[in-house]
Amino acid sequence: xDFSLTPEQESFQKxxxxxxxxxxxxxxxxxxxxxxYAIGPLGKQFVRLMGQQGWLGIGWPREYGGQGxxxxxxxxxxxxxxxxxxxxxxLTLNSAGPTLMRVGSERQKQEYLPRILTGEIEFxxxxxxxxxxxxxxxxxxxxxxxxDSYVINGQKIYTSAxxxxxxxxxxxxxxxxxxxxxxxxxxxxxIDAPGVTVRPLATMGSERSNxxxxxxxxxxxxNLVGEENRGWYYVTMALDFERLMAHNRTRRYLEHLxxxxxxxxxxxxxxxxxxxxxxxxxxLAVEVEVLRLFSLRSAWMIECGQVPNVEASVFKIFMSELxxxxxxxxxxxxxxxxxxxxxDPAAPxxxxxxxxxxxxxxxxxxxxxxxxxxxIIAQRGLGMPRG
Amino acid sequence: MIDLGWSEAQTMLRDSARGFxxxxxxxxxxxxxxxxxxxxxxxxWRQMAALGWLAMPFPxxxxxxxxxxxxxGLLAEELGRACLPSPYIHTVAAGLTLLEAGRTDxxxxxxxxxxxxVPAFSEADPRPIPSAVKLAMTPVSDGYRLSGLKxxxxxxxxxxxxxxxxxAGQAGSDDAVTLMLVAGxxxxxxxxxxxxxxxxxxxxxxxxxxxxxxxxxVGERDRGWPIMERxxxxxxxxxxxxxxxxxxxxxxxxxxxxxxxxxxxxxLATFQAVQHICADMAIMADGAELAARQAVWAxxxxxxxxxxxxxxxxxxxxxxxxxxxxxxxxxxxxxxMEEYDLQFYxxxxxxxxxxxxxxxxxLERVARxxxx
Numbered sequence: 189x190d191f192s193l194t195p196e197q198e199s200f201q202k203x204x205x206x207x208x209x210x211x212x213x214x215x216x217x218x219x220x221x222x223x224x225y226a227i228g229p230l231g232k233q234f235v236r237l238m239g240q241q242g243w244l245g246i247g248w249p250r251e252y253g254g255q256g257x258x259x260x261x262x263x264x265x266x267x268x269x270x271x272x273x274x275x276x277x278x279l280t281l282n283s284a285g286p287t288l289m290r291v292g293s294e295r296q297k298q299e300y301l302p303r304i305l306t307g308e309i310e311f312x313x314x315x316x317x318x319x320x321x322x323x324x325x326x327x328x329x330x331x332x333x334x335x336d337s338y339v340i341n342g343q344k345i346y347t348s349a350x351x352x353x354x355x356x357x358x359x360x361x362x363x364x365x366x367x368x369x370x371x372x373x374x375x376x377x378x379i380d381a382p383g384v385t386v387r388p389l390a391t392m393g394s395e396r397s398n399x400x401x402x403x404x405x406x407x408x409x410x411n412l413v414g415e416e417n418r419g420w421y422y423v424t425m426a427l428d429f430e431r432l433m434a435h436n437r438t439r440r441y442l443e444h445l446x447x448x449x450x451x452x453x454x455x456x457x458x459x460x461x462x463x464x465x466x467x468x469x470x471x472l473a474v475e476v477e478v479l480r481l482f483s484l485r486s487a488w489m490i491e492c493g494q495v496p497n498v499e500a501s502v503f504k505i506f507m508s509e510l511x512x513x514x515x516x517x518x519x520x521x522x523x524x525x526x527x528x529x530x531x532d533p534a535a536p537x538x539x540x541x542x543x544x545x546x547x548x549x550x551x552x553x554x555x556x557x558x559x560x561x562x563x564i565i566a567q568r569g570l571g572m573p574r575g
Numbered sequence: 576m577i578d579l580g581w582s583e584a585q586t587m588l589r590d591s592a593r594g595f596x597x598x599x600x601x602x603x604x605x606x607x608x609x610x611x612x613x614x615x616x617x618x619x620w621r622q623m624a625a626l627g628w629l630a631m632p633f634p635x636x637x638x639x640x641x642x643x644x645x646x647x648g649l650l651a652e653e654l655g656r657a658c659l660p661s662p663y664i665h666t667v668a669a670g671l672t673l674l675e676a677g678r679t680d681x682x683x684x685x686x687x688x689x690x691x692x693v694p695a696f697s698e699a700d701p702r703p704i705p706s707a708v709k710l711a712m713t714p715v716s717d718g719y720r721l722s723g724l725k726x727x728x729x730x731x732x733x734x735x736x737x738x739x740x741x742x743a744g745q746a747g748s749d750d751a752v753t754l755m756l757v758a759g760x761x762x763x764x765x766x767x768x769x770x771x772x773x774x775x776x777x778x779x780x781x782x783x784x785x786x787x788x789x790x791x792x793v794g795e796r797d798r799g800w801p802i803m804e805r806x807x808x809x810x811x812x813x814x815x816x817x818x819x820x821x822x823x824x825x826x827x828x829x830x831x832x833x834x835x836x837x838x839x840x841x842x843l844a845t846f847q848a849v850q851h852i853c854a855d856m857a858i859m860a861d862g863a864e865l866a867a868r869q870a871v872w873a874x875x876x877x878x879x880x881x882x883x884x885x886x887x888x889x890x891x892x893x894x895x896x897x898x899x900x901x902x903x904x905x906x907x908x909x910x911x912m913e914e915y916d917l918q919f920y921x922x923x924x925x926x927x928x929x930x931x932x933x934x935x936x937x938l939e940r941v942a943r944x945x946x947x
Contacts, residue, residue, distance in 0.1 A: 189578060189579070189580075189581065189582075189585075189645045189868060189871075189872050190576055190577060190578045190872065191577065191579075191868075191869050191872050191873070192576070192577070192876075193576075193577065194576050260577055446945070446947065449947070450947070460942075460947045461947075466938075466939065466942040466947050467935055467938050467939065467942070469942065469945075469947060470885075470889075470938035470939065470941040470942040470945070470947070471889070471938055473886075473941055473942075473945055474866075474885075474886040474889050474890050474938065474941055475890075477866065477882075477886050478862040478865065478866055478886070478890055481862070481865035481866060481869060482861070482862070482865070484577065484579070485579055485861075485865060487577075488577050488578070488579050491577070492580075499861075502857070502858050502861055505854075505858060506858055506862070559847075559851070561854075562850065562851045562854035562855070563847070563850060563851075563854075565853075565854035565857050565858070566850035566851065566853050566854045566857075567850070569854075569857055570826075570830045570850075570853055570854070570857060571830070571834075572830060572833070572834065572844040572845070572849075572850050572853065573834070573842065573844055573845050574845070575845045575846060575847055575850075
């Protein structure tokens with residue numbers, strides 16, 4: 189039993205901090221706050237810089253140009269980036285890339301993998317449809333083989349990265365007669381292919397999301413990933429590459445709230461000295477610590493060659509609901525100041541906790557709803573039967 | 576190097592401890608212990624000593640097995656699972672303090688199973704802060720005379736030896752605490768078992784001119800607070816481990832019951848409403864376990880531990896009471912019956928949550944550690 193890092197891990201952590209310290213300009217900081225999960229021009233530059241440093245592929249095997257670092261190093265890297273809300277390449281690196289390594293063709297590996305590592309290529313994940321959310325396998329976008337091409341028709345929604353990506357990592361139906369999980373395939377679709385239309389969706393959390401329409405989009409048959417009708421299998425396999433999750437975004441929200449409490453004087457003493465506020469903050473700090481342990485546990489399991497399946501669900505539920513508790517506590521502690529948006533000159537902490545209230549619902553349903561996550565914990569973790 | 580798992584030897588220790596407790600400490604035995612004035616089983620205590628549990632955290636140089644506090648934490652988890660009332664964590668925490676104070680004579684007796692020592696820190700104001708320590712320790716020619724009251728001292732009426740906090744100075748600062756060993760049968764000491772929810776043997780100790788020899792001082796006079804805090808942190812880290820074990824056990828009992836219990840023609844466990852409550856219990860159980868293990872590790876490493884222990888005690892307390900109240904709900908009527916095992920955990924969870932510092936007391940310690 190040991191909760192401490194090795195000296196090598198500590199020095200790597202310092203190196204990442206130093207890199208961030210050198211390259212995080214006030215302009216980039218302003219952009220990441222504005223764009224949230226999207227990546228603006230400065231963010232793209234930053235991602236390329238990380239590519240040059242070799243850090244986009246810190247966890248990738250060396251044969252594909254990565255650094256082959258262990259899961260703990262990767263986790264430390266993600267944590268440092270999350271603390272500053274910086275982009276890390278997301279699902280392109282953690283989901284699409286590793287899937288290509290396993291099942292992609294030689295040509296696909298050569299064409300995409302090196303350019304993913306330099307930050308030139310980014311995939312938007314095209315899974316969800318208007319009628320296929322938690323029940324993803326019921327999706328209806330069709331891909332029909334015609335000679336050396338596939339022709340795609342249909343619609344995706346909440347394709348959050350579509351407006352800044354180069355390609356769509358598309359899940360579409362290739363066999364409408366097969367059982368719903370068995371007729372799906374994965375395709376790589378260039379975002380600028382004729383017939384692809386990206387339409388913006390605005391969220392109440394001020395994020396940009398998108399709808400993507402496919403109208404007789406013709407792509408070469410070579411853009412099929414792996415085998416036809418094996419798409420569902422690849423998607424679930426890819427989920428196992430995405431188990432590494434950082435907790436520092438959540439920690440950051442709490443630190444903002446603590447800063448506010450330390451610097452706001454009420455009745456002659458800082459709010460942080462008022463028992464009600466202290467206890468509320470300490471309770472959240474304990475929960476953030478538990479969240480850190482959950483994320484550490486996943487990293488450690490991956491380091492040991494295990495797949496933290498149930499454990500990732502535990503993290504995800506706890507993280508998303510803790511974000512909610514922090515947002516609500518912020519309102520209790522800040523009162524009407526918690527309602528001031530970033531653009532208001534009187535807004536404390538750049539309106540970040542105001543924004544959290546508008547955006548926390550996202551965390552609870554995105555990436556698998558918490559209800560589905562609880563089913564996973566109960567059924568896979570506790571061995572309770574499917575209803 | 577990050578390693579959140581038990582070693583091979585620890586896994587064996589865990590399995591053998593679980594087997595031992597299942598065989599020797601079933602609920603029939605616990606029922607008997609709860610109604611016994613001693614509040615623990617001397618027979619089981621001797622067996623635990625024979626198994627080497629009491630030697631666990633002590634170095635070989637004093638007759639220990641050179642294990643660690645982490646091994647004691649593992650055993651605490653198993654004791655929590657079994658819900659066995661036992662002064663194990665108390666004696667381990669106090670024993671390590673005696674070891675540091677050079678009292679190897681007493682440590683040898685602890686290892687042999689002949690000596691139960693418990694920390695007696697809590698008073699009428701049970702908060703774990705130096706200003707709550709009031710017991711008067713008046714210097715006299717041959718030692719100290721102790722007068723005052725201790726309350727909510729677990730196993731205080733059965734212990735052979737009490738590690739007492741008090742004040743030997745005139746006024747001084749809050750931190751000017753003195754630690755003293757007092758025999759359980761010292762003249763002038765009146766011990767009374769409190770009637771509590773948990774049935775765990777917390778006691779009230781009345782000191783009326785109890786004489787302690789100068790040699791019974793632990794550490795230096797007026798400089799006992801850091802020692803008291805370290806003892807308290809070790810104790811609370813082990814308590815968090817006990818609570819984490821209890822939480823896990825209650826979850827497992829509930830999952831098993833809902834799989835077996837059929838209503839509307841199907842097992843309760845197939846209902847999503849039931850599954851989601853169990854999932855939430857599992858999240859809390861996982862968190863309690865990780866936080867408790869980190870706290871025990873921090874104390875084993877000799878770190879200050881105020882943050883880790885405060886976090887673990889508060890979170891494990893919350894997890895345990897969350898688990899038991901949902902467990903009783905999912906069991907329905909049977910879980911409420913005195914003859915059913917769940918009620919032991921339900922009562923114990925609440926007692927353990929509020930003894931040795933309430934959640935809020937520990938959150939206040941966390942707030943301080945964070946510099947709030």
